[in-house]
Structures are given as structure tokens and as C-alpha cells.
Amino acid sequence: MSAHEKPLIAIAGATSKQGRSVAATLLDSQRFRVRAFTRKKDSPEALRLEERGAEIVAVPLELGRQKDLVAAFKGADGAFLMTPPIAPPETIEAPLGRQLADAAVEAGVGHIVFSTLENVEKITSGTKYAPHFTDKALVADYIRGLPVSHSFVMLAFFYTNLLEYYVPRMEGDTLLLPVYLPEDFRAPFVDPLTATGPAVLEIFSNPERYNGKTLPIVGDIISPREMIETFQRVTGLKAAYRNAFTQDGLLRYFPEFAANELLVRELLGMVEYAVDCGYFGKEHDLDWSRRLNADTLNWEQYLKTTRWRGDKQSFGL
Numbered sequence: 001m002s003a004h005e006k007p008l009i010a011i012a013g014a015t016s017k018q019g020r021s022v023a024a025t026l027l028d029s030q031r032f033r034v035r036a037f038t039r040k041k042d043s044p045e046a047l048r049l050e051e052r053g054a055e056i057v058a059v060p061l062e063l064g065r066q067k068d069l070v071a072a073f074k075g076a077d078g079a080f081l082m083t084p085p086i087a088p089p090e091t092i093e094a095p096l097g098r099q100l101a102d103a104a105v106e107a108g109v110g111h112i113v114f115s116t117l118e119n120v121e122k123i124t125s126g127t128k129y130a131p132h133f134t135d136k137a138l139v140a141d142y143i144r145g146l147p148v149s150h151s152f153v154m155l156a157f158f159y160t161n162l163l164e165y166y167v168p169r170m171e172g173d174t175l176l177l178p179v180y181l182p183e184d185f186r187a188p189f190v191d192p193l194t195a196t197g198p199a200v201l202e203i204f205s206n207p208e209r210y211n212g213k214t215l216p217i218v219g220d221i222i223s224p225r226e227m228i229e230t231f232q233r234v235t236g237l238k239a240a241y242r243n244a245f246t247q248d249g250l251l252r253y254f255p256e257f258a259a260n261e262l263l264v265r266e267l268l269g270m271v272e273y274a275v276d277c278g279y280f281g282k283e284h285d286l287d288w289s290r291r292l293n294a295d296t297l298n299w300e301q302y303l304k305t306t307r308w309r310g311d312k313q314s315f316g317l
């Protein structure tokens, strides 16, 4: 098969943790070509994708870019769409997602995979505020109405949240891990950098099988207490849980959040929703991604593979 006979998948947010996992897995499979959308063609992540064989296209994920996006999607057989982190009071996530989907359809893309989450507004009858969930669900609803074959992935909480955002700190001889969940609440977690790609590869390899489906991507279902016990066992470090799931706890360990009242409301709303209702709706098969990919990392394997010992890390942004 010549390179040009391979289906082309366009990836919006290709340098994100999710996007780069998708790009790398599709390229490694040798079954797809990849077109990577980025704001900065010369960023280290974009250059790494180019080295791996992706075509790099400069197109920002922002409103008012419909024409550029249609041009960027032209010729693609499939599109992986994600929305970047958007903190309130910014409210562009739903229109941005709709714009991405509209542009993909206008360009004639054959199958869309959108990274969505649950509709917290609807599930909680408006009592919990988590627009970065609900807005993705609204985009998914919109895509369901478009004349295009489509699937959705729904990622669990990222392990990387503890490395990037809720970073541990030393107190005496103990590493304190302020976690945004109650100590004994078992929540679904995943490594977006290694788990997203295999799931999306499976979908683009069998678009008819997965048309209309929503597929959760999960690496482990584990409580903060169990995460910290595992962390101590794997690293040999002394570690302890600290509450960052109530307003007092969150602001005690991360006072910088206080500058954005709505963001605090959203973080607390998200956690209360997850604890009260479960992160994923009960209809989902939470084992799907782990059955599909035996290499999906649970928390212990994630710690062993990454050798993370509690330091702050960033993933390219």
C-alpha cells in the first residue's frame, strides 16, 4: 500500500496529552496518516510530531476560525477533536466544539471522534456547576445531529492532574499529596498520554462498529488512600493524603485558585458531582479500554513506568 492510500486523520489539539497519544499511536500503527493542528508549528511537541511523520498545520482552536478549519480538515478521512482547557468565566467551549465539528463536516470528513464528558447540568438538575463537563456533552449532542458518522471517547480523571495541577509538597520527612477527592472515594483515573491513542486507533479502524457509541477510557478505579499507599510502596517515600476537595482544603493548599471564584466553584462542583453521581453514567462499560489494550496503565504501573516521585511536571504547554 502506498503512503497515500492510508486514511488521513486530522487531529485538533494534536500536541495536547490526548492528541499526542492519538497521533503517536496512529502513526506507529502504520495504518494511518496524521495531520496535526497546532498554534505553534515550531513548538517542541509539534516538531516531535513532525519527526514522527505527521503533517503539521498551524490553526488555532479559537472562535471565528471556521474557514481556516475547513481548509485544515480538507482531504481528511477522519478527525479526532478535543477542546483545550478553558477556565470560567470564559464560556467558549461549546461553541468551539461545535465550530470544530461543523468545519470537519463541511470539509467532508468521514468519521469524527470527539472527546466528551457527562452532562453534569442535566444529571444534577442544575445543582452542580461543572461547565467543562456539560459543555462537552452539549457538543456531543450537537454532533449526534450532524450528517456524519461519529463516536465519542470519555476520559477518566487524568493521573497527570497530580503532577501538573495538584502538586505535592514536602513537610518535614513527608510528602503531602493534596487531592481533589475525598480520601476513600474510588474514582476512575487514566494516563491520557498512553491510553487515548489505542482506544482511538480501535475506533478509526472500525468506524462502523463504533458509530454512535460513547467509549470510556479508564486505567484504574482507585481512591486517594489507595493511590498514596501505592505511591509509598512503589517509591519508598513517606507520603500522606491532604484534603483539597472542600473549599477550605483546596484554598489552603492552592491559594492561587482564590483569584478565580468561578473556577473554585467549578472544581468543587465537579468533585461533588463525581462523588454524588459517579464520574461516568452507569450505562458505560468501564472495562472496554482495558480489555482492548492490555498495556493500559493502572496507577501502580503508571508510577513504575514514569518513576514519578512527587515533583511538579508539565507536559509541553
Ligand SMILES: NC(=O)c1ccc[n+]([C@@H]2O[C@H](COP(=O)([O-])OP(=O)(O)OC[C@H]3O[C@@H](n4cnc5c(N)ncnc54)[C@H](OP(=O)(O)O)[C@@H]3O)[C@@H](O)[C@H]2O)c1
Pocket (backbone or CB within 6 Å): 013, 014, 015, 016, 017, 018, 019, 037, 038, 039, 040, 043, 046, 060, 061, 062, 082, 083, 084, 085, 086, 117, 132, 155, 156, 157, 158, 161, 192, 315, 317
Ligand atoms: N484533567 C482531567 O482529569 C481531564 C479528564 C477528562 C477530560 N479532560 C479534558 O481534557 C482537555 C484537555 O486535554 P489535555 O489535558 O490533553 O490538553 P493539554 O495537554 O492541556 O493541551 C491542550 C492543547 O490544546 C491546544 N490549544 C489550542 N488552543 C488553545 C488555547 N487557547 N489554550 C490552551 N491550549 C490550546 C494546545 O496546543 P498548541 O499549543 O500546539 O496549539 C495544547 O497542546 C480539557 O478539555 C479537559 O476538560 C481533562
